[in-house]
Every structure is written in C-alpha cells, then in structure tokens.
Amino acid sequence: MILRDVSRETKERLDLYATLIEKWNPRINLVSRASLPNLHTRHFADSAQLHALAPHPVSHWADLGSGGGFPGLVIAILAQDTESPARVTLVESDARKSAFLRTVIRETGLAATVITDRIESTAPLQADVLSARALADLATLMGHAERHLAPGGTALFPKGATWRQEIAEAQSKWQFTSRVDKSRTDPDAVILHVTGVSRA
Numbered sequence: 001m002i003l004r005d006v007s008r009e010t011k012e013r014l015d016l017y018a019t020l021i022e023k024w025n026p027r028i029n030l031v032s033r034a035s036l037p038n039l040h041t042r043h044f045a046d047s048a049q050l051h052a053l054a055p056h057p058v059s060h061w062a063d064l065g066s067g068g069g070f071p072g073l074v075i076a077i078l079a080q081d082t083e084s085p086a087r088v089t090l091v092e093s094d095a096r097k098s099a100f101l102r103t104v105i106r107e108t109g110l111a112a113t114v115i116t117d118r119i120e121s122t123a124p125l126q127a128d129v130l131s132a133r134a135l136a137d138l139a140t141l142m143g144h145a146e147r148h149l150a151p152g153g154t155a156l157f158p159k160g161a162t163w164r165q166e167i168a169e170a171q172s173k174w175q176f177t178s179r180v181d182k183s184r185t186d187p188d189a190v191i192l193h194v195t196g197v198s199r200a
C-alpha cells in the first residue's frame with residue numbers, strides 16, 4: 001500500500017535491491033530466510049513508512065545498524081523521487097554487510113554513504129532524522145540519539161509490543177519527548193518519534 005505511488009525508477013531500484021538481497025542472502029544472512037519471499041511487504045513497506053512519517057524536507061538522515069539496509073537503503077531509494085532526505089548515512093559495523101550496502105548503492109546509483117564502524121565510535125553525525133530498526137532497547141537507542149542527532153532533530157524508532165515498557169525503562173535514565181504512531185505493517189508494532197534527548 002505504501003509503495004504504490006512511487007515512480008517507475010524507484011520501482012526498478014527496489015526490484016534491483018531485492019535481486020541483490022536474494023543473491024547475497026545465502027552467504028551473509030541479510031534477512032531471515034522465512035521473510036525472503038515477502039521482501040516487499042515485510043521489509044520494504046515497513047521501512048518506507050518511516051519515510052512517510054518523517055518531518056520533510058530532511059537534509060541529513062542517518063540509519064544506525066543498517067544490516068541489509070532497513071530502513072536506510074529504502075529511505076535513500078525513496079529520496080530519489082522526493083529529494084528528501086538530501087543525504088543518507090548508514091552505520092554498520094559488520095564489514096561484509098557494509099560491502100553489500102555499498103554494492104546496492106553503486107548498482108542503483110544512490111546518494112548514500114556507508115560508515116563501517118561501531119555507532120559508539122562514529123564521530124557525531126549531526127543527523128536531522130535518525131532511525132534504527134531491530135538494533136537495541138530504547139534506553140540504548142537514547143544514548144545513540146544523544147550522540148548523533150542534530151539539535152532539534154527527530155529519532156524514528158520502530159518498536160514491537162513491549163514499547164510501553166521500553167519507554168518507562170528509558171525514562172529512568174533519559175529525558176525526552178515521544179510521540180507514538182501505529183505501524184502500518186504490524187498491528188502490534190509502533191513507530192516512536194523521539195525529540196529533545198538529554199540525560200535525566
């Protein structure tokens with residue numbers, strides 16, 4: 001549903017991305033084997049909803065722990081149509097996954113940069129929008145947001161059914177403002193919009 005209104009070029013980039021995932025997945029496990037037949041619904045649409053929810057126009061979007069590129073590469077592909085974000089940075093510590101991300105960027109002609117490093121060691125990214133999917137609990141993500149968000153920036157964190165508990169735990173260590181949107185792809189999941197992160 002979310003990816004219906006995209007250009008022919010964007011559809012072609014997503015198809016090429018899907019082909020590359022299928023080719024590389026047996027070697028480096030980018031997505032679970034069970035989810036491979038449902039790439040468009042399970043991973044592309046799940047990632048694209050973050051683009052739809054972000055406060056555009058966005059200058060710099062950083063995706064932490066990108067793995068096979070979710071949501072970061074989908075954001076970079078959609079940005080080719082909307083010119084927002086202008087720039088995407090993906091942080092991934094695994095060298096083989098980083099090589100995959102760079103291959104997709106090259107073959108689809110995207111404007112995105114991969115940093116092969118730990119999030120904790122990467123120089124502050126000053127991102128206007130920060131995303132991280134299936135990376136860590138919310139309290140840990142707050143530390144990443146404090147380091148890598150520009151002043152006034154927004155973090156978008158997809159979270160599963162435990163999101164209320166994660167907010168309560170994060171509030172014992174961090175001050176922040178959060179807004180909750182229901183996920184469009186999973187009835188139990190939400191997208192947390194987090195701003196104003198500082199230590200409690």
Ligand SMILES: C[S@@+](CC[C@H](N)C(=O)[O-])C[C@H]1O[C@@H](n2cnc3c(N)ncnc32)[C@H](O)[C@@H]1O
Binds near residue numbers: 068071092120133
């Ligand atoms: C469970 S995967 C999720 C990948 C992707 N975001 C997704 O939703 O499919 C987590 C990824 O984060 C990377 N990662 C975990 N801790 C990291 C860290 N401290 N710095 C950089 N990358 C990290 C792992 O190598 C892995 O590729």
